[in-house]
Amino acid sequence: MNINIEIKKLYSLKENMPDLVIREINLPRRQKVYILVIQTLTSEDKVNDFILKYFSNKDLFKNKTNIKKSISEFIPAINFHEINNYDEILNYLFNGFTVVLSNKFNASFETKALIDRAVSESSSEPSVRGPKDSFNENYQTNIGLIRRRIKDENLYLKEIVLGKKSKTRIGIMYMNGIASDDLIHEVCEKINNINIEYILDSYTIKELIKKENKTLFPTIASKEKPDEISVALLNGKIAIIVENSPNVLLIPTLFIDSFKNSEDYYEKSFYASFIRIIRVFAFFLAIFLPGFYLALITIDQQVLSSDLFINFASQSVAVPFPSVIEAILLTLTFEILYEGDSRTPTSRGASISILGALILGDAAVNAGLVSPIMVIIISISSICSLLFIFVDFQGAIRFWRYLCMILSSSFGLIGFIVSFTLLLINICSIKSFGIPYLVPYIPFYKKEALKDGIIRQESSTSKIDKDYMKGA
Amino acid sequence: MRKLKAFILITFFIFILTGCETHKEISDLGMVSAIGIEKKDNKYFISVQVANIKKSTNMGTDNSSKVILYTGSGDTSFEAIRKVSTKSSKKLYFPHIKLIILSDEIINENPKQIIDFFSRDNEGNMNAYILVSNDYTPYEILSTITAFEDVPAEYIYNSLTLSEANYGNTHILTFEDYVNSLIKPGIDPVFTKVSLSSENGERKH
Numbered sequence: 001m002n003i004n005i006e007i008k009k010l011y012s013l014k015e016n017m018p019d020l021v022i023r024e025i026n027l028p029r030r031q032k033v034y035i036l037v038i039q040t041l042t043s044e045d046k047v048n049d050f051i052l053k054y055f056s057n058k059d060l061f062k063n064k065t066n067i068k069k070s071i072s073e074f075i076p077a078i079n080f081h082e083i084n085n086y087d088e089i090l091n092y093l094f095n096g097f098t099v100v101l102s103n104k105f106n107a108s109f110e111t112k113a114l115i116d117r118a119v120s121e122s123s124s125e126p127s128v129r130g131p132k133d134s135f136n137e138n139y140q141t142n143i144g145l146i147r148r149r150i151k152d153e154n155l156y157l158k159e160i161v162l163g164k165k166s167k168t169r170i171g172i173m174y175m176n177g178i179a180s181d182d183l184i185h186e187v188c189e190k191i192n193n194i195n196i197e198y199i200l201d202s203y204t205i206k207e208l209i210k211k212e213n214k215t216l217f218p219t220i221a222s223k224e225k226p227d228e229i230s231v232a233l234l235n236g237k238i239a240i241i242v243e244n245s246p247n248v249l250l251i252p253t254l255f256i257d258s259f260k261n262s263e264d265y266y267e268k269s270f271y272a273s274f275i276r277i278i279r280v281f282a283f284f285l286a287i288f289l290p291g292f293y294l295a296l297i298t299i300d301q302q303v304l305s306s307d308l309f310i311n312f313a314s315q316s317v318a319v320p321f322p323s324v325i326e327a328i329l330l331t332l333t334f335e336i337l338y339e340g341d342s343r344t345p346t347s348r349g350a351s352i353s354i355l356g357a358l359i360l361g362d363a364a365v366n367a368g369l370v371s372p373i374m375v376i377i378i379s380i381s382s383i384c385s386l387l388f389i390f391v392d393f394q395g396a397i398r399f400w401r402y403l404c405m406i407l408s409s410s411f412g413l414i415g416f417i418v419s420f421t422l423l424l425i426n427i428c429s430i431k432s433f434g435i436p437y438l439v440p441y442i443p444f445y446k447k448e449a450l451k452d453g454i455i456r457q458e459s460s461t462s463k464i465d466k467d468y469m470k471g472a
Numbered sequence: 473m474r475k476l477k478a479f480i481l482i483t484f485f486i487f488i489l490t491g492c493e494t495h496k497e498i499s500d501l502g503m504v505s506a507i508g509i510e511k512k513d514n515k516y517f518i519s520v521q522v523a524n525i526k527k528s529t530n531m532g533t534d535n536s537s538k539v540i541l542y543t544g545s546g547d548t549s550f551e552a553i554r555k556v557s558t559k560s561s562k563k564l565y566f567p568h569i570k571l572i573i574l575s576d577e578i579i580n581e582n583p584k585q586i587i588d589f590f591s592r593d594n595e596g597n598m599n600a601y602i603l604v605s606n607d608y609t610p611y612e613i614l615s616t617i618t619a620f621e622d623v624p625a626e627y628i629y630n631s632l633t634l635s636e637a638n639y640g641n642t643h644i645l646t647f648e649d650y651v652n653s654l655i656k657p658g659i660d661p662v663f664t665k666v667s668l669s670s671e672n673g674e675r676k677h
Contacts, residue, residue, distance in 0.1 A: 299494050301501065302567040302596060306523075306626070309503055309568060313525045316499040323497065410487065412494060 003103055006086055007034060020093070025055050034101040036089070041096040043113035050076050051098055051109060079110035094167070116141065122224045122246075125389055130266045134224045139169055139243040145226040146173065146241075150233060154178075160191055162205075166198035170205065171241040178236045183433055187238055187251055202242040202249050216399050218392035219432035221257060222247035228262045252432035254439055256453055258393045259283070264456060273455040279387055280454060286384035286397050287423065290327055291404030291416050293377050297323045299412030315371040324409040326370055330378045331401070333360060338382070499525070502562030505539065506625030508610025509549060509586060510575035516585075518552040519543045519611040520564065521625055539623050541615050549585045567595040570629040572647060573603045573610040573666065591651055598648040601632060604663040613666060628666065 007022075014020050019039040026032055033055065037047055054075050081097075083089055083106040089099055096112035119141060121127075122134030135142045147155065158172040170191060174184055190209040199205065206220045223229055224246055229239050232250050240249040250257075259279045264272035296303055297312060304312070319326055337356045344352055360379075364370045385397045400423055407415035430437035440448035502522040510517045520542045544555035556564060578586060590597055605613055616624060635642045643662055653659040 297498050298496065301496070301498055301565070306503065306505070306568050306570075309498070310523055310525060313498045313501070313503070313523075316497065317525060319499075409495075 003034075003101055003106075006089065006101065009086070010036065010089075023052075027055075031102065036093060036099040036101065037111075038093050038096070041094070041113055041115075042098060042111045046111040047098055051100070051111070075109060077109035077111070081108050082106065083108055091167070114138075119145070125224050127225065127263060130262055131225075131227050133226065135226065135246040135248060137244050137246055139171070139241065142226075142241050142246075142248065143171060143173070146229055146233070146239070149226060149230040150175070155233070158188060160188075162191070162194055162196065163199040164197050166200070168199045169243045170199075173233060173239045173241065175233050175236070178234065179238055180236065183238060183251070186433065187240075191240075199242065200244070202240065202245040202247045205240060205242060206249055215426055215430050216392075216396035217255070217427065217430060217437070218258070218390060218396070219253055219430065219437070221250045221253040221390060221392075223250060224248070225262055231262070231265070252435050254432060254435065255427060255430075255437045256440070258388055258390055259454065260452075261389075269456045276454045276456070282384035282387045283397070286381050286387075287400045288404055288416070288420065289377055289381045289384075290331070290401060291408035291419060293374075294323060294327055294405055295408035295413050295416045298409050303413070312373060315373050318368050319371050320368070323374070324405070326374055327378065327405060327409075328402075330360075330370055330374060331382075331405075334378060334382045335398075338386075496563070500562055501565040502560055503568050504564050504566050505569060505623050506571040506573065506614055506628075507569060508573040508575075508605075508614050509578060510610055511577045511581070515545055515547060516549045516552040517543065517545045517611070518549065518556065519614055520553070520556055520560075521614050521623070522560065522562070522564070523623065539625075541611075543611065549589050553589070565595075566593065566597045569597050569600045570625045571603060572600045573605055573613055575610055576604065576606050579604060579663070587651060587654070590647055598646065598651075600647050601629060602645050602647055602650050602663060603628075603666045605666050607667045632664070 010020070010022060014022065017038075021037045021039050023035045023037075024032060025035060035051065035055070079097075081092065083092065083099065083101075089101075089106070089108075092099055092108040096110070097108040098111045099108045100106065116136050116138040119133045119136055121132045125134065133145060135145065143157065152175070154176040156174055156176050160170045160172070161167055162170055172184075172188060172191065187209065191205070194205070194208050196204070196208070202222055206222065210220060223232075229248050229250065233239055238251045240251065242249075259276055264276065297316070301309060316323060321329070337352070337360070341352050341356075360375065365372050365375060381401065385394055385401075388394055388397070400419070403422070404416065404419040407419045409415075411418070427437060428442065436442065439445065440453055503525075504520055504522055506521040508519040508521075522540050522542060524538050524540045540560075542556045542559050544552045544559070546552035546555050553564070572586075572590070574583070574586065590600075614624065632642055632644055636644050643664060645661060645663060650661050653661040
């Protein structure tokens with residue numbers, strides 16, 4: 001490849017990209033070397049210390065005629081690639097490499113800058129007892145955090161580059177021998193078929209490879225903690241790591257995974273099982289409690305005992321709206337409160353909580369706009385839905401809660417039972433990449449269900465039996 | 473897309489045709505705890521004890537009674553009960569009814585209308601206790617103020633249940649048992665009689 005044409009093209013690029021630095025170095029014996037660097041992506045120390053220092057040492061080049069040999073053997077950089085065409089130059093430049101061009105030989109060396117935040121605690125998935133490191137936006141760091149925990153040669157990694165403009169690197173990690181081959185094949189095929197302009201976060205990939213399931217429940221989970229991902233990898237799941245994204249995707253995700261937390265593995269199994277049972281309970285409370293109450297208040301008052309009837313009636317007398325409107329208003333106000341809470345910076349967070357507590361808790365009841373029992377019920381339901389860290393799951397809970405409220409307030413307890421049945425049908429019909437959603441309970445795998453389902457047994461040294469991950 | 477349209481149409485029609493037909497706000501219902509029926513000159517007199525549901529305020533205790541007594545009269549029991557709506561602002565709600573107090577004449581002559589009214593009702597009220605009052609009219613019995621309970625009907629109800637379990641001298645007849653004993657051959661209904669025993673209005677049977 002003719003170096004002069006390339007250099008002219010690169011100089012013309014420099015007009016609109018002032019951080020592209022091109023440096024000419026004249027070596028003895030009339031040889032010229034061009035060193036190219038995109039300044040904002042590389043660390044100056046590395047470029048200066050290793051590459052330029054070497055080239056400024058003219059003694060080394062005095063008697064050598066073979067530049068290729070000297071560059072490839074003497075420059076101290078471990079990641080070293082040879083370049084063959086113009087596209088590769090740009091590719092390596094944008095990935096933070098230093099490109100060395102000369103008449104006979106072109107090479108690139110890795111000198112990436114550290115423009116990421118440090119490996120720190122995760123803000124969205126806090127942990128009390130276990131390891132607190134979480135993924136950050138650097139692709140290498142994320143893979144390193146996982147490799148540190150699974151020091152096995154069977155941990156395979158497949159790299160794919162997606163996105164025409166963003167050229168994001170995607171890494172698919174799995175344990176060879178534990179993960180099922182069909183699953184790996186299917187996932188790789190789906191990712192290879194993605195044709196998109198840019199990828200900003202792992203969520204885009206999640207949407208693109210999700211199967212048509214017509215459900216709101218998540219079939220692909222995204223996690224920020226490497227210890228959870230390592231456990232999942234050893235259980236036969238596949239992890240997808242996306243550059244510039246701290247969320248790592250896990251395929252497949254089952255219903256039971258939303259009830260698990262990494263903290264459960266670092267505590268006594270009795271306590272962990274107890275907490276998981278409470279989470280299941282909270283799931284049902286979050287969805288069905290407002291609907292049940294509405295059904296009892298508006299249509300099926302026969303079910304209440306006399307004391308409850310008088311209690312609820314004396315509270316509803318004060319409220320000018322029908323109960324359904326009151327419930328929906330309160331739920332919407334809670335949603336707005338939560339959304340505001342997550343968007344305000346911490347410097348202003350205190351006033352929102354005071355506002356919410358005062359307005360909703362006190363003033364609205366005293367002003368006679370809502371009844372106290374409705375506030376209690378809606379807030380119990382909302383707090384129960386906060387138990388699930390995974391935001392997709394919360395979205396599903398929200399939808400089913402509204403559906404249950406509408407059906408119960410129109411048709412009474414029959415509507416309530418209908419909404420319960422619909423939810424059950426929906427959950428039972430989901431298949432996450434070929435595996436039924438309610439494994440290991442339906443179909444029942446006794447060993448798995450007892451070991452790590454709702455009830456967690458003590459860690460044992462038994463071999464991992466992953467038949468159920470082979471698909472149905 | 474076609475399926476979605478069909479689904480939306482069907483739900484739309486469900487809501488428009490049947491609507492929320494059985495929708496009743498809990499604050500619009502007057503919970504009936506006892507009903508007293510008597511018959512004079514071929515006319516039915518009905519007195520109904522309804523829970524007095526007010527706004528629960530936090531300012532001290534309010535001294536008003538917890539129940540209100542309504543009366544109505546008519547040629548049939550049905551008309552008499554519906555006539556109560558001229559006096560009451562809330563719709564009478566019978567499923568929580570605890571006592572049905574009948575006077576002598578009704579039982580001896582023809583209780584057909586009363587049985588009809590209560591057993592054909594689609595709101596469940598077959599658990600109410602049936603009582604008979606001889607010396608005093610049901611109206612007087614229902615208007616006495618009792619100890620312990622705010623609602624006099626509940627006082628009678630609880631006392632009857634307690635004495636059947638502990639003392640054994642009382643026999644409770646629910647409306648359902650009454651109707652069943654009328655239908656089956658060989659069993660006759662046995663009523664419990666209620667009356668006022670002193671000016672304080674103590675109940676004794």
